[in-house]
Amino acid sequence: MSDGSERLELHQFPYSHYNEKVRWALDFKGVPHRRISYLPGPHMTAMRKLAGASATPVLRIGGVVVAGSAEIIDVLEGQYPEPPLYPADAAQRRAALDLQAFFDEEVAPAVRRALFAELLLEPAYLCRLFASEKPLLTRLAYRAMQPLIRPAMRQMMKIDSAHLGTARHTIRAALDRVAAQAGPGGYLIGEHFSIADLAAAALLAPACGPSHPDMELPAPRPARVEAWFAEWADHPGTLWVRSIYAKHRPRRVLPLRVAAD
Template sequence: MLELYQFELSQYSEKVRFILDYKGLAYRKIEVTPGVGQLELFLLSGQRQVPVLKDGNRVIADSTSIAMYLEENYPEKPIIPLQSTRKALCLMMEEWADESIGTKSRKVLFGGLSKDMNLRNSVLPSNTPDFLKNILTNVPRELVDILGFGVGLSPEAVKAAEKALKQDLEALCLLLKDSPYLTGDTPTLADLSVAGLSLLLKFPSGPYLNIPENMRGKGVPGFADNPEYETFFQWRDRFYTDYRRPIYASSPSSPNSIEIE
């Protein structure tokens, strides 16, 4: 069986999960523990980032490389068009989504966590002790901003990402206004990438992720609840309904701890 080494809340892992589910492939999710688990992942793949796909003796890192591997080796339900113009648009949009939605959404989520104590509370595990939850949810915004400087998430960087991502979502809404998919009348890698990479802007409301129920349907204020982007998120939600496999529908996709052979 295919094995996906992942973080459950990694938007790039979600992109690969969308592709696997769309193609109807059975796979086992293996949750990588940040830190020590990433060192073990390095022994397996030669790098520390998720997602990593293991198919027998083959190990493939990077979401785009995984997508290309799956398309070549599991061609049923193709995700890359054959027609040259549509293929070019699909590949260009996939790369754009990685660099735009994929990277900017992390900064935007951090900005949302710094501003919204309710959102900050929702991303904490359900078994977090009440005293610790109270401490973490009431950290002053100024302190969160200071912490952000240390990881390249200054208020200026967050603001720039928010501005750029709003323009990106406006463009996606225009594309989807009169079309069911981004590059034509059938789903492609472009659609699967954009849908998966938008994970951090708004968590799906259905049982598609192994997350606390109070996180489902929550999102970054100003994005997930903005009526200007309703076209996009309604499309994204339909994409989950149509193509993502609920976690209760297939027990092998429930996360397991990392195991390196």
């Protein structure tokens, strides 16, 4: 581990599955880091100033800023190679990175779209998810902004009847795939845990409810959120996600979370 590891800052949303990929990689590699959490919507100005784009996650490593979960993990793999997330075998490495790309591009947006279709109908709970670390006045202001924020989020995520059916089909197909593809040891590529398993499990986590503090939505949960988890609970792919979390997701290297200004 380099002497500059304490300077790592992860700019993130709590509970976000793209951000969870990076949290998992940092914790798996034992890299100390500082987490700075933002409110969805108001975060865009800060992210554009920091990284030139509005999306999270963004990782600052000293004076270098890296945006995007796959790009961040690639940098971490180069600077903190142990324990590895990329298979040593070249063919397996290509297959693992291709699988990460598939889940990043096809599955993760579907999971987000379908889950937020439920969460946007529960504005108080939505505020609790993303604003619980903020001061009271910030929480109240964010709650008051919901009538403006929710329509923008629906448009950005394409949350409408034309896309929601496809999103649920994509989630179920992805759960089918991990259940069928996992080998005798439980891994998607080869015989060891890799970026393929991390990406698939992290990006499916919002549908599968793994028991981990970074992704376990707080209780009590609204009835529609409970119904969301119940929809996928008995699928073999959900059991695979939970098993990968249980085997390979550290609880946390640094518990510190810092609220953004």
